[in-house]
Amino acid sequence: MADTLIGAIDIGGTKIAVGIVTAQGQVLAHQSFSTQPEQGPQASVQRIAQALITLTNNQSANLSGIGIGATGPVNPFTGRFGAVEFLTGWQDYDIIAALTAACGVPAALENDADAYALGEWRWGAGRGASPFIVVTVGTGIGVSLITAGQVYRGVDGAHPEIGHHIIDPSGPPCTCGAHGCWESLASGPAMEDWAARQSPSLPRRTGAELCAAALTGEPSALAAVQRTARYLGLGIANLVTLYAPQVLALSGGIMRSSELFLPVILNTVQATCAYVPKEKTRILVLESDALAGLRGAAQVWLSRSDEPKIE
Amino acid sequence: MADTLIGAIDIGGTKIAVGIVTAQGQVLAHQSFSTQPEQGPQASVQRIAQALITLTNNQSANLSGIGIGATGPVNPFTGRFGAVEFLTGWQDYDIIAALTAACGVPAALENDADAYALGEWRWGAGRGASPFIVVTVGTGIGVSLITAGQVYRGVDGAHPEIGHHIIDPSGPPCTCGAHGCWESLASGPAMEDWAARQSPSLPRRTGAELCAAALTGEPSALAAVQRTARYLGLGIANLVTLYAPQVLALSGGIMRSSELFLPVILNTVQATCAYVPKEKTRILVLESDALAGLRGAAQVWLSRSDEPKIE
Numbered sequence: 001m002a003d004t005l006i007g008a009i010d011i012g013g014t015k016i017a018v019g020i021v022t023a024q025g026q027v028l029a030h031q032s033f034s035t036q037p038e039q040g041p042q043a044s045v046q047r048i049a050q051a052l053i054t055l056t057n058n059q060s061a062n063l064s065g066i067g068i069g070a071t072g073p074v075n076p077f078t079g080r081f082g083a084v085e086f087l088t089g090w091q092d093y094d095i096i097a098a099l100t101a102a103c104g105v106p107a108a109l110e111n112d113a114d115a116y117a118l119g120e121w122r123w124g125a126g127r128g129a130s131p132f133i134v135v136t137v138g139t140g141i142g143v144s145l146i147t148a149g150q151v152y153r154g155v156d157g158a159h160p161e162i163g164h165h166i167i168d169p170s171g172p173p174c175t176c177g178a179h180g181c182w183e184s185l186a187s188g189p190a191m192e193d194w195a196a197r198q199s200p201s202l203p204r205r206t207g208a209e210l211c212a213a214a215l216t217g218e219p220s221a222l223a224a225v226q227r228t229a230r231y232l233g234l235g236i237a238n239l240v241t242l243y244a245p246q247v248l249a250l251s252g253g254i255m256r257s258s259e260l261f262l263p264v265i266l267n268t269v270q271a272t273c274a275y276v277p278k279e280k281t282r283i284l285v286l287e288s289d290a291l292a293g294l295r296g297a298a299q300v301w302l303s304r305s306d307e308p309k310i311e
Numbered sequence: 312m313a314d315t316l317i318g319a320i321d322i323g324g325t326k327i328a329v330g331i332v333t334a335q336g337q338v339l340a341h342q343s344f345s346t347q348p349e350q351g352p353q354a355s356v357q358r359i360a361q362a363l364i365t366l367t368n369n370q371s372a373n374l375s376g377i378g379i380g381a382t383g384p385v386n387p388f389t390g391r392f393g394a395v396e397f398l399t400g401w402q403d404y405d406i407i408a409a410l411t412a413a414c415g416v417p418a419a420l421e422n423d424a425d426a427y428a429l430g431e432w433r434w435g436a437g438r439g440a441s442p443f444i445v446v447t448v449g450t451g452i453g454v455s456l457i458t459a460g461q462v463y464r465g466v467d468g469a470h471p472e473i474g475h476h477i478i479d480p481s482g483p484p485c486t487c488g489a490h491g492c493w494e495s496l497a498s499g500p501a502m503e504d505w506a507a508r509q510s511p512s513l514p515r516r517t518g519a520e521l522c523a524a525a526l527t528g529e530p531s532a533l534a535a536v537q538r539t540a541r542y543l544g545l546g547i548a549n550l551v552t553l554y555a556p557q558v559l560a561l562s563g564g565i566m567r568s569s570e571l572f573l574p575v576i577l578n579t580v581q582a583t584c585a586y587v588p589k590e591k592t593r594i595l596v597l598e599s600d601a602l603a604g605l606r607g608a609a610q611v612w613l614s615r616s617d618e619p620k621i622e
Contacts, residue, residue: 131465147458152458154554154555154557155441155556155557155588155591156557156588158555160553161552162552164584164585166478166549167477167478168479169545170479170481175585177582177585178583237489241472241475245465245466246465271488272487272489272492273472274486274487274488275472276469276472277466280466
């Protein structure tokens with residue numbers, strides 16, 4: 001595998017990153033450009049293919065495959081995009097077929113959160129752990145579950161929506177149809193909404209502003225943070241009970257202020273989860289890494305070749 | 312595999328059943344005897360070995376292996392019993408080593424609920440489904456998760472405790488350390504406790520009595536059933552969101568009155584779970600089958616030989 005090179009593509013709503021990654025997770029070269037979704041997916045594929053040609057020009061080996069991590073709901077098996085808010089006009093576009101045709105090498109696709117988790121499992125904080133869970137707390141709560149190095153698959157390859165499991169039915173309604181799903185109680189917007197409802201006369205504050213104010217001890221911000229931490233703790237405790245993970249890694253905007261949340265999370269797990277070996281679950285906060293998206297995309301390709309076929 | 316015969320052992324707190332099962336799930340012969348835990352596990356192993364010799368006497372092939380389903384926490388990897396309430400004196404006893412020595416063939420062990428789920432996955436209502444979930448609602452809520460024909464394993468092979476995930480933090484305390492875990496809200500005793508608290512002047516009623524009274528329309532019993540059905544629905548909806556199962560099968564004492572609970576369960580899943588393909592999840596009630604425990608034990612042996620090793 002020493003000469004194996006992988007084309008890694010990280011497709012976001014505003015930016016597309018393209019890189020050349022070794023089978024050891026080293027990013028040899030990379031570049032990025034703005035997504036320009038209004039020009040349609042075919043234009044982006046042309047730019048990706050051109051970038052891959054440029055980046056491989058100086059390399060000693062050809063690409064063995066292409067791994068793609070893409071924002072929003074994507075179907076890893078058909079290669080097609082779902083209804084992605086930031087990528088109007090990309091719905092139902094088969095990115096695997098298009099990139100394979102344009103580059104002459106096979107490609108594999110995952111949601112960018114799963115790609116990131118696969119990369120962290122292979123080369124990062126979750127190295128070799130099984131089960132490995134990444135929880136991303138930001139505008140929503142995204143959860144990736146990796147078992148034995150593969151993305152957990154539901155019926156027909158479906159992705160679970162762990163961030164939408166119900167943890168308090170007295171909570172607010174969510175577009176998932178439930179009241180009090182985890183995301184409705186513990187995401188960034190959930191914290192902002194709750195703080196705004198408590199202080200309707202004050203200007204609405206962002207999650208980052210609330211965290212900053214809480215660190216100064218400001219009572220209303222502190223109350224919002226404490227409520228969010230409580231619900232984050234209940235949800236993380238549930239993941240420990242539900243999946244008995246070896247490593248559970250926290251990520252996302254809210255976790256930049258992890259000192260406000262992590263103690264409550266750890267205390268909640270400690271006080272509950274009595275019937276699983278919680279002492280074997282390592283809970284940690286992922287460090288930000290600009291190249292993690294590309295390494296994750298590369299691992300999408302590497303892990304796909306090991307994955308049992310869905311019949 | 313036509314001549315493969317499996318020794319199947321179903322160890323309960325009151326009864327041990329022993330059978331000879333084909334690789335096609337046919338129970339060729341079986342017998343059972345009372346457990347007599349006070350005589351210790353070694354006496355039971357002798358009786359099991361004797362029963363296997365008797366039962367195989369008329370068979371055309373020898374046993375290729377022994378599968379065991381046993382009540383209570385057991386360690387499938389060490390073969391040892393945990394602290395099993397009904398089997399005093401069995402703790403730390405290595406049933407795999409003992410049976411292998413007594414019978415001269417290798418053996419494999421699972422908790423009886425997982426064994427039952429494996430049998431239903433191979434030959435029953437969950438035939439070939441992945442993921443396949445069995446929820447047993449009785450004195451507790453036991454959940455078995457089978458993915459690709461194997462018991463889901465957490466860290467170091469740990470068993471998750473899905474029945475103890477929190478669904479309403481305003482609920483009662485549980486020995487798991489949480490308030491409002493699923494079992495504390497929706498098991499048989501949870502229903503009985505709640506009904507007794509609502510009508511402290513009446514004699515305490517069992518789950519079966521409450522279900523029978525609810526079927527006649529008696530208001531206080533109906534209220535207890537409706538509350539239980541609501542929480543069963545929330546928990547089942549969570550399992551659909553958390554695991555995206557292909558088949559979710561309900562079992563256990565409470566489900567003998569499934570007509571009281573199933574409509575609410577199905578409605579709850581329908582009203583929530585918007586981001587998983589819930590229409591692909593088949594939810595059903597398992598029919599009672601006296602030989603299901605033995606078939607499950609046989610499948611413990613068959614599936615173990617296919618299972619990836621835990622390193």
